[in-house]
Amino acid sequence: MSAADFSIPVIETRRLILRGPEPEDYPDFKSTFTSYRARFMGGPLNAYEAWMLYAAEIGHWQIRGFGMWMIHDKKTDETYGMAGGWKPAKWPEAEIAWVIWPEAAGQGLALEATHAARKYFYKTGWDSAVSYIDPKNLDSIRLAERLGAVKDPDAASVDGNDVVYRHPSPAALNDTQLAHGIDMEISHYADPLFKPKGYAID
Amino acid sequence: MLIPTLTTERLILRAPEARDIAPFAEFYASDRARFVGGPLTAEGSWRMLAMEIGHWTLKGFGRWIAETKDTGEAVGLIGLFEPEGWPEPEIGWDLFNGFEGKGYATEAGQAARSYAYDILGWPTAISLVKPGNDGSAAVATRLGAYADGSITHERHGPMQVYRHPAPVELADGGIEAYS
Numbered sequence: 001m002s003a004a005d006f007s008i009p010v011i012e013t014r015r016l017i018l019r020g021p022e023p024e025d026y027p028d029f030k031s032t033f034t035s036y037r038a039r040f041m042g043g044p045l046n047a048y049e050a051w052m053l054y055a056a057e058i059g060h061w062q063i064r065g066f067g068m069w070m071i072h073d074k075k076t077d078e079t080y081g082m083a084g085g086w087k088p089a090k091w092p093e094a095e096i097a098w099v100i101w102p103e104a105a106g107q108g109l110a111l112e113a114t115h116a117a118r119k120y121f122y123k124t125g126w127d128s129a130v131s132y133i134d135p136k137n138l139d140s141i142r143l144a145e146r147l148g149a150v151k152d153p154d155a156a157s158v159d160g161n162d163v164v165y166r167h168p169s170p171a172a173l174n175d176t177q178l179a180h181g182i183d184m185e186i187s188h189y190a191d192p193l194f195k196p197k198g199y200a201i202d
Numbered sequence: 203m204l205i206p207t208l209t210t211e212r213l214i215l216r217a218p219e220a221r222d223i224a225p226f227a228e229f230y231a232s233d234r235a236r237f238v239g240g241p242l243t244a245e246g247s248w249r250m251l252a253m254e255i256g257h258w259t260l261k262g263f264g265r266w267i268a269e270t271k272d273t274g275e276a277v278g279l280i281g282l283f284e285p286e287g288w289p290e291p292e293i294g295w296d297l298f299n300g301f302e303g304k305g306y307a308t309e310a311g312q313a314a315r316s317y318a319y320d321i322l323g324w325p326t327a328i329s330l331v332k333p334g335n336d337g338s339a340a341v342a343t344r345l346g347a348y349a350d351g352s353i354t355h356e357r358h359g360p361m362q363v364y365r366h367p368a369p370v371e372l373a374d375g376g377i378e379a380y381s
Binding site for chain 2: 021022023026030046047048049050051052053054055056057058059060062063064088089090
């Protein structure tokens with residue numbers, strides 16, 4: 001992959017548009033990654049570290065050919081978080097990762113973005129994916145489960161402090177009950193008549 | 203973004219790429235990297251290489267991998283650097299192991315500075331040198347830069363500021379006195 005012919009793909013979903021991280025989105029990224037919200041993602045970071053990480057998110061695309069997208073509202077272009085693939089040097093396998101800004105949680109946006117990102121990776125050649133999750137990050141574990149991922153106790157973790165969730169295979173998402181269930185949950189979130197009950201989840 | 207390529211007498215300055223990780227990680231894992239934020243783990247080096255690429259997208263400038271024209275070997279990471287919280291736009295040079303003492307940092311640093319002044323229109327530039335990094339200080343001096351105070355960075359600690367001659371001073375042929 002050379003610099004000259006590489007550009008980050010764009011994905012559209014019902015409510016969202018996923019684009020590569022852009023310079024003008026950095027303040028939104030910084031705000032979450034320098035906050036307590038980032039405690040399960042190696043944070044909170046100081047401003048210098050947050051900038052370095054944001055730049056690395058962009059370079060990750062160049063080096064691996066895949067990476068994390070910025071999640072935008074299709075209509076307003078507002079950012080809600082990030083979702084995509086992540087595999088820095090130490091990662092045993094390619095990871096599907098997500099982060100949602102605190103104020104955007106509870107609308108199924110991470111589910112919608114991550115489901116679309118996974119679909120894209122499976123379509124472009126991935127045959128497997130995991131998510132490395134801090135065992136105390138219950139919102140993320142819930143999201144992994146809603147995406148059909150299950151704990152894989154035999155898989156190598158990043159550093160022993162994370163739990164590995166294995167995503168369903170491409171075949172398990174091909175016109176299956178699981179895939180229809182995820183689509184239905186997303187469509188319920190997108191439907192203004194749908195009012196979720198109970199605790200807000202990503 | 204499209205990262206420009208520069209050519210000097212002996213070097214080509216080009217975009218950092220995935221294939222650069224080996225010499226990059228070897229340098230940043232070594233004791234020689236103690237003046238530039240190292241030593242780093244393999245994971246840290248990988249993220250730093252990714253950061254160097256993203257720096258170009260975020261700032262519109264960044265650091266190049268300098269490779270020799272004749273062998274294509276990567277000799278260092280040299281160019282323009284200004285992450286968040288940096289005191290001013292900087293011209294930096296990290297020579298990979300085994301490529302010191304050949305004038306490569308001076309040669310590439312001069313090309314990077316010309317790019318900053320002529321293409322980007324920078325009115326001035328600094329280079330930051332950690333105390334004890336005599337090799338780097340000598341490069342700054344050879345480029346005509348002079349000591350201009352010091353700063354303390356939250357991650358890198360105390361650093362000496364070298365200020366480069368302004369574009370107009372170089373246009374006067376001032377650099378010739380140092381080369």
